[in-house]
Amino acid sequence: MVQRVGVIGGGQLARMMIPPAVELGIEIAVLAEQEGSSARQAATLVGDYRDEATVLAFAETVDVVTFDHEHVPQPVLRALVDRGVRVHPGPHALEFAQDKLRMRERLSELGVPVPEWATVRGPDELQAFIDANGGAAVLNLPRGGYDGKGVRVVRSGADGADWFGRGDFDALLVEELVDFRRELAQLVARRPSGERAFWPVVETVQRDGVCAEVVAPAPGTEGGADRVRTVTSQIAERIAEGLDVTGVLAVELFETTDQRVLVNELAMRPHNSGHWTIDGSVTSQFEQHLRAVLDLPLGDTAVVSSWSVMINVLGGPQSEPIDARFAQAWQSYPGAKLHTYGKDARPGRKVGHVTVVGEDLDDVAYRARAAADAFDD
Amino acid sequence: MVQRVGVIGGGQLARMMIPPAVELGIEIAVLAEQEGSSARQAATLVGDYRDEATVLAFAETVDVVTFDHEHVPQPVLRALVDRGVRVHPGPHALEFAQDKLRMRERLSELGVPVPEWATVRGPDELQAFIDANGGAAVLNLPRGGYDGKGVRVVRSGADGADWFGRGDFDALLVEELVDFRRELAQLVARRPSGERAFWPVVETVQRDGVCAEVVAPAPGTEGGADRVRTVTSQIAERIAEGLDVTGVLAVELFETTDQRVLVNELAMRPHNSGHWTIDGSVTSQFEQHLRAVLDLPLGDTAVVSSWSVMINVLGGPQSEPIDARFAQAWQSYPGAKLHTYGKDARPGRKVGHVTVVGEDLDDVAYRARAAADAFDD
Structure with a gap:
């Protein structure tokens, strides 16, 4: 069957x-x-x-x-x-991806490193947190946010006043404004019967709160015994086990200027930071997710080339149809893998992505960015 | 649109x-x-x-x-x-893939190296060809043959007697029994507007007239200036141009014991010898065929790993469902890419294939064969 x-x-x-x-x-x-x-x-x-x-x-x-x-x-x-x-994943796992306050509480219980955080119920509590954390903080709606929505930087209790009492939230999440060197993402797949498979940790570059570019592996972590790679794998393993996540789990992380690795967000599904695996890994995150939720043996997560760079293609104000722009990019960059999402190209909307794989990171990144640029006016 | x-x-x-x-x-x-x-x-x-x-x-x-x-x-x-x-391809090209006599005539006109051949209308003409070509020959029905059907080795005119006058054939094709060192296949894609893209030439291993295994690139041809690679590309180019083939063209070839390269058969579509490109090349033959027939720019045909080995999975007499056997193969060989065709597993029928890619040919071939063996009893 x-x-x-x-x-x-x-x-x-x-x-x-x-x-x-x-x-x-x-x-x-x-x-x-x-x-x-x-x-x-x-x-x-x-x-x-x-x-x-x-x-x-x-x-x-x-x-x-x-x-x-x-x-x-x-x-x-x-x-x-x-x-x-x-x-898969089950409701008992998904609730931690749906509610940031529950997620922060649970990760703290598990001993996973996270930014300083607190539950705040009004501007006064928010101001107190800001005062204790260097004069600025990140205020989060506990639920419903994504791609930079439901998140804002605040510098006073008054800055967040309009969000208190909003919707059905009786409290908000506030976090330290992390001074990070770069953002990372660690993907892991886990079967109901327990088997796990980790892809290499990647570097993600966000623009306007949206993932714009992914470099795999994160530069500097490609060696076998890298400390960051070890830490991010251990964090992802602890979360996948502790929250009983099945399928693909994406752990978004900050690498701080003072060498710490802190968990930012979780996604319990294939994730933008893993799109590179379609072209750059023996087993893509999409194939692996299907295997995992069916409790089939997981595939090899090795890279097929030393480097992969993935760039999101966003809809813009261009008048030219997206199909014609894809053909232009193909013409100029035959080695760029263009993936289309079959969506209308509204400004800022993710309508596709480009991945280039190869042995030289500078060359791979140049070609990926150039192919993606073919979509801009 | x-x-x-x-x-x-x-x-x-x-x-x-x-x-x-x-x-x-x-x-x-x-x-x-x-x-x-x-x-x-x-x-x-x-x-x-x-x-x-x-x-x-x-x-x-x-x-x-x-x-x-x-x-x-x-x-x-x-x-x-x-x-x-x-x-695409058009009828004027397809007729040469449909009729082996027309194909041999046309390739000879184009100066493409082919085995010795003749049109024969009866046992006497067949005997004469056999006598002139070392006492054995290959007799072909001009049309309708595939995977070893419609082809037989004959050692006398009488051996072919039952095929003369069969169906609507007033003549058959006879060819020399080539003493080959190995079989090769050269794939090329060509757009209606003329652009062409060549994959590396591969070695194909046939069993019982059916493609069983493909090694890409053909060992010995992986260097940039290899003679065989140059010859097979030139042959494929001449055929694609001369016959105005659009889409993917597969040229099956013999590499003889005396260092010649001769065209065996043509296929004007994606071909079993190119299945490795799904996992082993930047652009698969299936993606390239779609681009070519739409006259879109062709993709890069470079390999993503040094070696790919593809093994066909045939239906057998096994009682166990094919799905269970796939799961077994996945369990033991997580790096093997298994591709299923959604077909009932009748004995000898191609029901899927396995590809392994990597940097060491011995290791890649071992794992591909072992994963495919997981399907045997």
Whole structure:
């Protein structure tokens, strides 16, 4: 019997599970938010992932349920589990990806290094934290934020006043403004039966709160006995075990100017920082996620070339159709792997990515950036 | 507008075009022979590719027509062209892949090195050829043969008697029994507007007339200035140009014990000898074929690792389901890339393949063979 993986959410992460599913000989079914989603080719149902009846009906058509995003409400997830549906990652893990306060509490309990943080219930508590942490801090809505939304830098209690009492939050998360040298991401895949596989730690470059570029491995960590690599793997392992994460876990980290490695955020699904694995690793994060949620043996996470550089392609104000711009980039950079998401190119929206692999980092980075630049006016 | 490529034939070659189509942001439509074909995920129509009305109706739903096999009759192909359909490769090229006598004639005209050959109309002419060529020869039905069918070794005119007058053939092709050191395959992709891209020449190992194993590059040719590599590229270029082939062309060759390189067969589509490119080359033959038939810029054909070894997985008499055997192979060889074709595992039928890439040929070949062996009882 061909196994069928159900993915809730029709974004590019679901879309990028389609190619490895073909190779693995498994089927993908997608519950998409709307017609014409990025993963429309595999969309077997269009409906609201917040609606319990819709999600239960979808789950009946598949062998295991997994996710393109972390926004499915806990009551819906719990209803799936109560009906005996295999859900990976499970609700008990996902809650830590859905709520930053719960995540910070749990990571602190596990002894994982995180930035200084506190729960704050009003401007006075916020001001006290700022005073104790160098005059600035990062204020976070506990839930619903992504790609720089729901996060702001504050320099006084008053700066955050309008967020207190907002929505259903009775408290917010405040964190130290970390003085970091660079940002890293460590991806790990974990099967329900326990097997784990780690990709090399990568460097991520954010612009305007959105991942713009990934260099794999993170420069300086490519040697076998690198300290940072050891630390990031140990952190990811502790989180994957401690939170019982199944499937791919992405741990976003800060490497500080004073040589510490601190956890920034978690994602329990394939992640932008792992897109390079499609072209740069023996096993891509999308293939590995499918294997993991089906509890199949995990694949080799070795790199196929010494270096990979991935650049996101964002929609812009350009008048030229995206297809024509892809053809231009192909013409000039035949070694650049362009991946399209089948989305309308609204300004700032991720519509694709470019990966270049090779043996010389300078050359690889130059070609990846140049190919991505072919998309700008 | 998203471009739509129509593939006639629902076999594994059509199936393996689906993943790169997702990445490229184009659509694949497949005219399949039957329900449940290997490419069923993209099958938009089930029907007979020999029926002109069926094929014309299919062609109206796509921007360009290409093929999973070379069996579409010439009158049907001509009808497509007459209606203004973009067909790649075109009927004027495909006829040389469909008829071995026409192919030998045309290659000889082009000055491409081929084995000694003749058109024979009966046992007497066959005997004369055998007498002039060392007492043995290879007799071919001009059309309809593949994977060792329609080909036999003969040692007398009488050996071929039952094939004369068979079907609609008024003549057969006879060729010298080449004393070869090894078999090679040279793949090239060519766009309608002329751009070409060559992959490294590979060594193919046949068993019982069926491709069993491919080593890329062919050992000894990996250096930049290798003579064999130069010769095979020149031969493929001459054929692609001379026959106006568009899309991927596979040229199967003999490297003789006396250092000659002779053309054995042609395929005008992605080919078993190029499956390694999915994992071992920057641009796979399937992605390249789609780019070529759409007249988009071709991708880089460089290898991502020094060596790739591909082994076909054949259906056998095993009682265990193929899925379970894949899981076993994954367990033992996490670095082996297993590709499934979604076909019932009848004995001798190609149901998948395994590719391993790496820097050490002995290690790569060992792991590929061991992973493939996991499928045997």
